[in-house]
Amino acid sequence: MALLSNTAVLLGKELRTEFRSRELLTTTLVFILTIMILFSFTLQSSGGDSRSVGPGLLWLAILFAASLMLQPGFLREQTNDTLSALRLAVSDPFAIFLAKLIASAIFLLLMEILLLPIFAILFNVHILGVFPQLVLVFFLGSLGIAIPGTAFSAISAQARMRELLLPLLLLPLLTPVLVASTEATAGLLSVQPALQGKWLGFLAGFDVVFLTALWLFGEYLLEE
């Protein structure tokens, strides 16, 4: 119970500080929007191009935006050594990770839902009929990015060349998530939309495995 109450308190703090500054949301939203607009000009907006390439571009943009979003997660805690204050206050250090990864997943999902209609217009794809399924794919995909992303954010925050280290560690590891999310999204945007269970299952499995690893070993990532 202490884990849940600590997580809820910390999640409240994460959301409050972000919605007060809107620093991460604004940066990533502008970044993804720019990429989507640029590529919408280079691709044929009608025909198969959009449906086959669009989902990949969308998830690539989300991945890079996420690496921008995840970087400050633990760096902010180093500014005034607030991470030490949190470690002294919480009864289970996993609450610190849980709050940060839930916050990151919420921010990513919020950004994706805001951008989906713009993506549909720019790439001329129909999303209304499959919107709930798309949200499910985005939810699992965003968690798949946020869970290892939060762990590596904690590691890179203590390292030299931290700005370089996070993408270097994160991007290769997230390739399977990117493939699964892209395939699942492409399946939903095809001429005959279908939710592909194998990719959803893969994403759910990836999330569970990395969440368990973080629960088991996360405490060591916070040590000096």
Add this chain to the structure above:
Amino acid sequence: MTPPSFSPTGIRFEKIDKRYGGLYALRRVSLEIAAGECVVFAGRNGSGKTTLLRIAARLSRPSSGTVSFLNGSGASGETLPAAGFVAHATMVYDELTAEENLLLFARLQEIAEPAARAELLLSEVGLLERRNSLVRTFSRGMRQRVAIARALLNEPAVVLFDEPATGLDPQGVSWFVDKLRGLRDSGRTILMSLHGESEISNLATRAIRLDAGTVVADTRTGANFRSILTFANA
């Protein structure tokens, strides 16, 4: 509001080594701090004072050796109950208000009536009127007051101060001396590292001098006590 009771707690360091790569920050440090002692650590920059305090707070793990905590009857355990830590950094969020900071840490520590406790401490540190101001708008001294309030939220049995007077003006130092005297007289165990605060170091009941990670002097009374404090004041 009646302050909850706390269990008097001492600390025992046994053969503590702390290495960063090949560099020793602490070497074979063995100390026993009795419950209720007010200990000042003196020493040059890099002598290991901060490292020792962070190990006592369980924020840093020693490379070898053990830290145990002694209750009133002398029995030891490895879990430190209710420690307050004021570090050189403020350990509070600039983007939250003073009250939001205290409420956050009070709720994390599951303190009963967090709002009342936060209000009491804000009043004690003289920031009640600025409770709704973001900490980033505060001066360094005001931030340090918030930091001290945060450390005292759970009425700790052990209080660790790493250069606590950082940023405090003379009025703030006087306030801190009164606060520290109150903590000491209530039987709390206090460990602090100091640089140049004579009013504060005079409250110490024991002085320990570290040099290159080793305890080189440790005394409670006598001329050596003054010389170690004088070193702290240098």
